Amino acid sequence: MAIFAQISDTHIGGSDESVERTRQVMEHLRTLRLDAVLVTGDIADHALPEEYTIAEELLRDERPMAICPGNHDAVPEFEKLLGPTNQALRLDDLTIALADSSVPGHHHGYLADETLSWLDEVLSERPDVPAFVGMHHPPIELGIPYVDQIRLREPERLADLLSRHPHVAGVLTGHAHTAVSARFAGLPLVVAPGVISTCLTNVETEAEIPVSYDLPPAYALHIFDGRQLVTHFRPVFLKYS
Numbered sequence: 001m002a003i004f005a006q007i008s009d010t011h012i013g014g015s016d017e018s019v020e021r022t023r024q025v026m027e028h029l030r031t032l033r034l035d036a037v038l039v040t041g042d043i044a045d046h047a048l049p050e051e052y053t054i055a056e057e058l059l060r061d062e063r064p065m066a067i068c069p070g071n072h073d074a075v076p077e078f079e080k081l082l083g084p085t086n087q088a089l090r091l092d093d094l095t096i097a098l099a100d101s102s103v104p105g106h107h108h109g110y111l112a113d114e115t116l117s118w119l120d121e122v123l124s125e126r127p128d129v130p131a132f133v134g135m136h137h138p139p140i141e142l143g144i145p146y147v148d149q150i151r152l153r154e155p156e157r158l159a160d161l162l163s164r165h166p167h168v169a170g171v172l173t174g175h176a177h178t179a180v181s182a183r184f185a186g187l188p189l190v191v192a193p194g195v196i197s198t199c200l201t202n203v204e205t206e207a208e209i210p211v212s213y214d215l216p217p218a219y220a221l222h223i224f225d226g227r228q229l230v231t232h233f234r235p236v237f238l239k240y241s
Contacts, residue, residue: 008174014045040174041070041136109137134172193218
């Protein structure tokens with residue numbers, strides 16, 4: 001049994017609240033009995049060095065952690081404090097590989113050849129151990145035009161790779177700032193909610209940029225028994241003195 005949390009889209013530096021939201025989410029996660037913590041992108045908002053300095057301190061955790069960049073991040077600044085942009089956790093009974101889907105200067109996602117090669121290599125290491133693959137950009141349309149136009153490009157490249165690794169149990173992403181459960185390449189696809197804000201569907205709002213900052217930050221709590229993934233989505237209600 002593996003229990004791990006996934007947060008996404010902290011956007012440190014985008015507002016004063018970004019730091020406080022991230023701090024309180026991480027404080028909450030530290031009260032849980034987790035095997036690992038994942039952070040699926042958009043760590044910083046403007047990719048400034050000082051934003052990553054703050055993020056590195058806020059995200060520090062004694063448990064195994066993997067972090068990948070998003071479209072708001074910059075690889076050089078990310079790597080200085082948060083490590084390589086492709087990161088893998090090799091737990092006793094589970095592999096979690098977070099890949100870099102960011103494209104410098106653009107908001108859409110793409111898995112470069114070298115990233116797919118890295119992912120293929122990680123997944124080939126322990127073919128008898130279940131694995132999850134994660135990245136920032138969702139590989140499918142989510143029904144939110146604002147997000148769908150900057151989703152992962154050429155997702156069939158990822159689907160082809162996954163088809164060669166039958167021990168992969170699911171795909172985990174961020175980017176959309178909303179909790180989503182779907183399917184991709186015959187596998188469960190979970191999109192983590194946002195820490196900084198929540199993106200709404202056109203059923204809920206007519207705004208051109210459908211983002212709410214009034215809803216609380218949230219995270220995904222994944223429970224995997226070796227065969228089936230169960231995900232709980234939990235808000236973190238902010239406390240102010």
